Amino acid sequence: MGCSDPDNSNKWARHSMVIVPTNAPGITQVRNLTIMGYDHAPEGHGEYLYENVRVPIENMILGEGRAFEIAQGRLGPGRIHHCMRLIGQCERAYELALIRCIDKRKTPRGKLIGQFDSNIERIAQMRLEIDQARLVVLNAADTMDVHGNKAGRYAIAQSKILIPNMATRVIDGCMQMYGGQGLTQHTPLPEMWTYARFVRIADGPDSAHRHQVGRDELKAAEAFVERNKEYRRKYLRLAEDMGGKAETFWGITPDV
Numbered sequence: 001m002g003c004s005d006p007d008n009s010n011k012w013a014r015h016s017m018v019i020v021p022t023n024a025p026g027i028t029q030v031r032n033l034t035i036m037g038y039d040h041a042p043e044g045h046g047e048y049l050y051e052n053v054r055v056p057i058e059n060m061i062l063g064e065g066r067a068f069e070i071a072q073g074r075l076g077p078g079r080i081h082h083c084m085r086l087i088g089q090c091e092r093a094y095e096l097a098l099i100r101c102i103d104k105r106k107t108p109r110g111k112l113i114g115q116f117d118s119n120i121e122r123i124a125q126m127r128l129e130i131d132q133a134r135l136v137v138l139n140a141a142d143t144m145d146v147h148g149n150k151a152g153r154y155a156i157a158q159s160k161i162l163i164p165n166m167a168t169r170v171i172d173g174c175m176q177m178y179g180g181q182g183l184t185q186h187t188p189l190p191e192m193w194t195y196a197r198f199v200r201i202a203d204g205p206d207s208a209h210r211h212q213v214g215r216d217e218l219k220a221a222e223a224f225v226e227r228n229k230e231y232r233r234k235y236l237r238l239a240e241d242m243g244g245k246a247e248t249f250w251g252i253t254p255d256v
Contacts, residue, residue, distance in 0.1 A: 001016070002067075008065065014065065015067035016064050017062070017070050018059045018061065019061065025053070026052045027050060032047075038191055079160045079203045080144065083137045085195075086167040086196055087133055089195065090126075092188070094126050097122075097173070097177050098123070101113045126173055133162060136163070139155055140159040144156070154216060160203070164196050164200045167193075168193060168200075175187075175193065
């Protein structure tokens, strides 16, 4: 994906997407990149240097200036797939935590790990958070299926914000219950946590999604002003009918 028409008045039509063969002259692989120390090859990321690389025009995908259209077509479903995988990982981590809770070889102060009040509450909170996250993702997927990716923008963003943050909390709690072992390669928990943390940036950082959701919500503020005026009118009528004195709630009561 590269800028092919920098002077286009439509900023979303300035970029194009092309397929570049790996054996094209001028391409140099500088290095493979790790994700927080983990090697994600071969599906991971690398650093490449392009020096006067030329590709035929037929290698352009879909057409000139349509790169963002292509990217957005993949990003919606891609974000949901990340969230689905994270929920699966959380379930796996949760199972490991339950196993740890009843492991008779681990009895600090003569009690099983799962007999401590803090861990009982931790297990409950994990279950609650995973279940509510699953409903959020299910809603997003259903919205996309029924109404399309564009209509599901808010539900997609909601999932992309909530699920990775939930996953890092849940997996972190599971790691805590395993103590030092939970930080080593003797459990899959550290790599699970790393993936959850990575997804907070992948396919758009959660801060960008929060900004979009917040802007969309603020656009709806005017409609709520009118709705609250109607609440006020109904309240005044009810107070009059009942012979009571209406109160004014300063700062929150719109003028009617």
